[in-house]
Amino acid sequence: MAAATRLISRLTLVTGGGSGIGRAVCQRLASEGASVVVADISEESANETLGILRSDLKGQGHMAAVVDVSSKESITKLVTNIQTRYFQPPSVCVNAAGITQDDFLLSMTEEQFDRVIQVNLKGSFLVTQAVAQALVACGAPKGSIVTVGSIVGKVGNIGQVNYAASKAGVEGLTRTAAKELSRFGIRCNCVLPGFISTPMTDKVPEKVITKMKSLVPMGRMGESAEVADVCAFLASDDSRYITGASIEVTGGLFMG
Numbered sequence: 162m163a164a165a166t167r168l169i170s171r172l173t174l175v176t177g178g179g180s181g182i183g184r185a186v187c188q189r190l191a192s193e194g195a196s197v198v199v200a201d202i203s204e205e206s207a208n209e210t211l212g213i214l215r216s217d218l219k220g221q222g223h224m225a226a227v228v229d230v231s232s233k234e235s236i237t238k239l240v241t242n243i244q245t246r247y248f249q250p251p252s253v254c255v256n257a258a259g260i261t262q263d264d265f266l267l268s269m270t271e272e273q274f275d276r277v278i279q280v281n282l283k284g285s286f287l288v289t290q291a292v293a294q295a296l297v298a299c300g301a302p303k304g305s306i307v308t309v310g311s312i313v314g315k316v317g318n319i320g321q322v323n324y325a326a327s328k329a330g331v332e333g334l335t336r337t338a339a340k341e342l343s344r345f346g347i348r349c350n351c352v353l354p355g356f357i358s359t360p361m362t363d364k365v366p367e368k369v370i371t372k373m374k375s376l377v378p379m380g381r382m383g384e385s386a387e388v389a390d391v392c393a394f395l396a397s398d399d400s401r402y403i404t405g406a407s408i409e410v411t412g413g414l415f416m417g
């Protein structure tokens with residue numbers, strides 16, 4: 162099937178859809194025919210994304226929704242709202258919501274550590290669980306859950322002990338989910354971006370960006386769309402024999 166139509170009639174949920182990588186994922190999935198639920202803690206950003214999605218392909222209907230992925234109550238409400246509107250759960254889910262609260266290990270507060278774990282790790286667990294439960298309950302024949310980890314989860318990063326732990330955690334979560342959910346036809350995979358230009362990395366000092374770029378074999382930062390392309394592959398049947406995998410999208414940074 163041509164990439165341009167391979168997600169026609171697929172209902173997809175993208176958390177963190179209001180910005181950066183999540184927004185690019187929403188755009189890419191919509192451009193391939195999916196109906197997209199743009200979910201974000203920021204209503205304004207989610208609506209902004211909704212406004213730029215392609216919607217002229219067969220049966221497409223997108224929606225924006227507010228969700229805090231660290232709250233089980235909020236996610237339960239979201240999945241219920243989706244099922245009320247579309248009469249089905251999403252068969253594709255991309256966990257892209259994430260935050261940083263950087264500090265050195267010696268000075269990081271317990272609150273900084275907990276919040277990043279709550280959003281990045283617990284949030285991915287809660288969303289994955291809710292979507293998988295809904296898919297299994299309705300007897301859907303297949304599903305694909307993609308979680309955005311980070312290369313930092315593999316190699317660590319100065320000032321990001323909380324973030325690196327959360328991103329290492331989502332890989333273990335994803336591999337376990339992949340093992341448990343394969344018998345229901347649900348695949349679970351991670352994408353591990355390196356340094357991608359988004360509002361998240363806009364916060365990084367120019368000096369650090371220049372140093373990081375010099376370490377990237379491809380010599381530049383990545384674009385959100387380059388991560389989105391891989392998410393769309395993992396969402397689609399083109400990756401039908403891939404589960405429990407982590408695909409690095411790093412321009413070669415920290416390879417091997």
Ligand SMILES: NC(=O)c1ccc[n+]([C@@H]2O[C@H](COP(=O)([O-])OP(=O)(O)OC[C@H]3O[C@@H](n4cnc5c(N)ncnc54)[C@H](O)[C@@H]3O)[C@@H](O)[C@H]2O)c1
Binds near residue numbers: 178357
């Ligand atoms: N930018 C990079 O270089 C990079 C590298 C590796 C991994 N990542 C990961 O990619 C994902 C997207 O990052 P980005 O760079 O696009 O960042 P971003 O800040 O541009 O987007 C993150 C989005 O998540 C939303 N969000 C934050 N907390 C939320 C919550 N509790 N519930 C729901 N939504 C919430 C934000 O409102 C925002 O719209 C994150 O998981 C991030 O850790 C980014």
